[in-house]
Amino acid sequence: MILTGLALGALLGFALQRGRFCVTGAFRDVWLARQSRWLTAFFVTIAVQAVGAFALDAAGVIELGGGAFPWLAAILGGLVFGFAIVYAGGCATGTYYRAGEGLIGSWIALGGYALAAAIMKHGPGAPVVEALRGVSAPVGTVHELLGVSPWILVALLVAGTAAAVWHHLRKDAARPKPVQLPARGTGLARILFERPWNAFATALVIGLLGIAAFPLSWATGRESGLGITTPSADIVAFLVTGDAELVDWGVMLVLGILLGSFIAAKGSGEFRVRVPDAQTVLRSTGGGLLMGVGAAIAGGCTIGNAMVGSATFTLQGWVSFAAMLLGTGIAVRFVFGARRAERTVAAPTPVGV
Known part of the structure; x- marks a missing residue:
């Protein structure tokens, strides 16, 4: 049954690569370009x-629970993770699918991410994570906190997201249409590998795969949906200990993302081994390590927390989502602010000054 994780992960990796679905870019665009198109797609x-998820819960297929809310860990871990993804050049899923495209820098960031997550979850960092996550509030979901049906929140979320999508689609319709190059392929191959995928269509596919992840994962005893951090840490722990019980549905999922993104990149002609320069290696290494630390503390990355946790209206999901977005903004200020300063210093002095 855990092989369903590999199959779903391959589909997810394919969609991520073909749609260029990068949550880091979505967060960064908000601060750097004041654009919300990709953030809307994420919503x-x-x-x-x-x-x-709530339909499956109502049908008794899965059981969504609240639990406690580790507010301190959600804030601190979210800030660290959001800061780190800018330096790493991508969040967890973005790093996985770019590794499948042949980017050596992404492989470096991915290795640092998995290693740090394993240290924080299974190694000497575990007491730190436990202590931080021990600072909690008793109510774990937004609907429990407000005392309302979760379906009210679902309806508000769907309505708000639909309005935002409509806004962007109207803006798209008003723009001049780009010149279309002659098609090389035909039929399904052209749709899958040649034509660029629309951001919102890609988001819909990813959302549907996220729904399918719940019953498939629960059927194997892993009571969760999409998740990247714990499976990545478990891969490292398995390689160190040889404990086969660590290889579960989630591990198959992340391996599938690599496989699916590789197939998509090869089919579209976008696969190419690219070796980074020394500065990129340093940033990828440091960013990857910080990603693992932040995700372990927060209890998830942009998928496990910001996507799945927010979809099930956990307070951990929404608070860490906000903290990740803020952390990205802080990093953007450091990274791109420093680059602007360097360009100013390097610029020639105007005549007469």
Whole structure:
């Protein structure tokens, strides 16, 4: 049954690569370009999963629970993770699918991410994570806190997301249409590998895959949906200990993302081994390590927390989502602010000054 994780992960990796679905870019665009198109697409994945997850819960297929809310860990871990993804050049899923495209820098960031997550979850960092996550509030979901039906929140989320999508689609319709190059392929091959995938269509596919992840994962005893951090840490722990019990549905999922993104990149002609320069290696290494630390503390990355946790209206999901977005903004200020300063210093002095 855990092989369903590999199959679903391959589909997810394919969609991520073909749609260029990068949550880091979505967060960064908000601060750097004041654009919300990709953030809106990210909300589509959340809204779609929210409908599916609570429908599955109502049908008794899964059981969504609240639990405690580790507010301190959600804030601190989210800030660290959001800061780190800018330096790493991608969040967890973005790093996985770019590794499948042949980017050596992404492989470096991915290795640092998995290693740090394993240290924080299974190694000497575990007491730190436990202590931080021990600072908690008793109510774990937004609907429990407000005392309302979760379906009210689902309806508000769907309505707000639909309005935002409509806004962007109207802006798209008003723009001049780009010149279309002659098609090389035909039929399904052209749709899958040649034509660029629309952001919102990609988000819909990812959201539907997120819904399917719940029953498939629960059927194997892993009571969760999409998740990247714990499976990545478990891969490292398995390689160190040889404990086969660590290889579960989630591990198959992340391996599938690599496989699916590789197939998509090869089919579209986008696969190419690219070796980074020394500065990129340093940033990828440091960013990857910080990603693992932040995700372990927060209890998830942009998928497990910001997407799945928000879709099920956990307070951990929404608070860490906000903290990740803020952490990205802080990193953008450091990274791009420093680059602007360097360009100013390097610029020639105007005549007469």
